[in-house]
Amino acid sequence: MKCPSAALLVLAALALATPAAAAPAPAARPAAPAVTDSLGILERAVARDSSRFDNLYRLGIMYLDRERNDEAARVFARAHKARPKDVKVLVNLGVALDNLGRADEAQGFYRQAIAVSPDDSLASCRLATSLYAQGRHAESVNQLRALIARQPHSYCAFFTMGVAFADAGLYRDAIRMWKKVIEIAPGSAEAQSAKESIDVLERFLAGQ
Numbered sequence: 001m002k003c004p005s006a007a008l009l010v011l012a013a014l015a016l017a018t019p020a021a022a023a024p025a026p027a028a029r030p031a032a033p034a035v036t037d038s039l040g041i042l043e044r045a046v047a048r049d050s051s052r053f054d055n056l057y058r059l060g061i062m063y064l065d066r067e068r069n070d071e072a073a074r075v076f077a078r079a080h081k082a083r084p085k086d087v088k089v090l091v092n093l094g095v096a097l098d099n100l101g102r103a104d105e106a107q108g109f110y111r112q113a114i115a116v117s118p119d120d121s122l123a124s125c126r127l128a129t130s131l132y133a134q135g136r137h138a139e140s141v142n143q144l145r146a147l148i149a150r151q152p153h154s155y156c157a158f159f160t161m162g163v164a165f166a167d168a169g170l171y172r173d174a175i176r177m178w179k180k181v182i183e184i185a186p187g188s189a190e191a192q193s194a195k196e197s198i199d200v201l202e203r204f205l206a207g208q
Contacts, residue, residue, distance in 0.1 A: 039059075039066075057079050057089060060076040060096070063075060064096060069096045090109045094108075110124075119151065121154040124154075137167075140160075141161070174201060175202065
């Protein structure tokens with residue numbers, strides 16, 4: 001059986017870069033015209049008054065959700081000027097910049113978020129994922145190990161550590177990490193991705 005692609009697993013981890021502390025998703029997706037209208041309404045509200053932080057933040061989240069990363073970065077940068085120490089803004093600005101391939105800048109904002117809130121596991125996980133994607137594997141793994149030592153229930157750390165193990169060909173260790181994700185946060189997007197990745201690796205190992 002062909003070895004599973006570690007690169008695809010890494011990309012799966014990056015794809016899980018969901019906006020930090022975004023509003024809960026509705027139970028059912030609204031029809032496309034409603035989505036367009038809600039975005040347009042918010043864009044016009046920000047155009048009329050760009051001083052309202054809540055509108056800037058919500059607009060940035062909407063842009064991130066639609067993979068309009070240039071616009072998300074610009075809006076989050078304005079929100080950052082309004083509230084320089086807001087952790088959610090710092091992390092989401094980092095996410096937008098990472099998506100644009102500006103990893104060094106993104107990491108700077110993740111580090112700012114960690115400085116403001118050392119216990120923010122999402123900021124630490126995003127920093128580790130960004131470092132790993134740059135090939136700075138040792139730094140990334142050290143970041144994750146330190147996070148797990150501080151916060152044993154940080155499922156994003158276990159998920160990203162699983163990606164690192166899979167990338168190194170340590171498939172059983174990757175499965176062990178991903179099973180922790182499912183145990184800690186069974187309803188999370190990371191848990192769903194972990195289940196799928198475990199299935200791929202277990203089928204691969206069974207075929208050896």
